[in-house]
Amino acid sequence: xxxxxxxxxxxxxxxxxxxxxxxxxxxxxxxxxxxxxxxxxxxxxxxxxxxxxxxxxxxxxxxxxxxxxxxxxxxxxxxxxxxxxxxxxxxxxxxxxxxxxxxxxxxxxxxxxxxxxxxxxxxxxxxxxxxxxxxxxxxxxxxxxxxxxxxxxxxxxxxxxxxxxxxxxxxxxxxxxxxxxxxxxxxxxxxxxxxxxxxxxxxxxxxxxxxxxxxxxxxxxxxxxxxxxxxxxxxxxxxxxxxxxxxxxxxxxxxxxxxxxxxxxxxxxxxxxxxxxx
Numbered sequence: 283x284x285x286x287x288x289x290x291x292x293x294x295x296x297x298x299x300x301x302x303x304x305x306x307x308x309x310x311x312x313x314x315x316x317x318x319x320x321x322x323x324x325x326x327x328x329x330x331x332x333x334x335x336x337x338x339x340x341x342x343x344x345x346x347x348x349x350x351x352x353x354x355x356x357x358x359x360x361x362x363x364x365x366x367x368x369x370x371x372x373x374x375x376x377x378x379x380x381x382x383x384x385x386x387x388x389x390x391x392x393x394x395x396x397x398x399x400x401x402x403x404x405x406x407x408x409x410x411x412x413x414x415x416x417x418x419x420x421x422x423x424x425x426x427x428x429x430x431x432x433x434x435x436x437x438x439x440x441x442x443x444x445x446x447x448x449x450x451x452x453x454x455x456x457x458x459x460x461x462x463x464x465x466x467x468x469x470x471x472x473x474x475x476x477x478x479x480x481x482x483x484x485x486x487x488x489x490x491x492x493x494x495x496x497x498x499x500x501x502x503x504x505x506x507x508x509x510x511x512x513x514x515x516x517x518x519x520x521x522x523x524x525x526x527x528x529x530x531x532x533x534x535x536x537x538x539x540x541x542x543x544x545x546x547x548x549x550x551x552x553x554x555x556x557x558x559x560x
Contacts, residue, residue, distance in 0.1 A: 316410065367522075382464075386469060407554075
């Protein structure tokens with residue numbers, strides 16, 4: 283038994299296709315916000331990354347304060363005032379490496395190939411992921427700060443100083459995150475990104491002023507420490523929380539952020555376009 287399609291139905295399909303308004307291409311803000319929201323949802327579905335990221339800073343706070351604080355500063359309470367701003371910076375950069383791991387995971391699972399086929403503003407894919415991680419930083423910073431207050435940390439800069447430090451660390455993390463984006467685009471697996479980030483971060487953290495004053499180090503090491511962007515970030519956070527930040531210190535901290543952004547953001551986008559063309 284055969285059926286025939288009415289001529290009116292046959293004409294309706296092409297007519298609907300030709301008269302329907304084509305959706306507009308998502309702009310920079312829309313694209314960036316979409317991938318920011320996607321990064322926020324990842325925190326909800328995989329909270330283990332958040333928990334594991336501030337366990338290490340908590341351990342370092344307890345170990346350095348109560349085992350080395352007396353030897354380094356004369357008392358644990360005095361050393362805690364010096365240490366906590368550095369621990370806040372350390373907390374953020376330990377979380378920061380998950381940006382590259384997450385990007386590399388998307389690549390290895392094939393999700394990246396789906397994104398590159400979309401008609402969207404492509405830098406928003408990377409920028410949105412970095413902005414979405416701001417919630418991770420905020421939660422971890424609140425947890426570590428509360429621990430410090432419980433142990434006896436008293437920021438003389440007050441609430442405004444602590445809020446200023448949190449805002450600055452959001453900027454620093456955004457700029458530093460482009461370095462891990464570049465690593466995530468180059469390396470073959472998330473495990474490789476994790477190993478590289480650990481190899482890079484631990485020397486950078488210990489070759490800085492997180493745990494001791496720069497003036498106590500040998501001259502050659504001071505040169506290395508003074509060009510370390512983590513050193514300038516710690517100095518800025520220490521000044522903000524202590525109410526002693528100078529214009530010169532803040533300027534150098536912004537310069538460190540700018541250098542990281544100017545070097546690694548273009549590199550990440552170059553690697554992103556190169557990978558998209560493969």
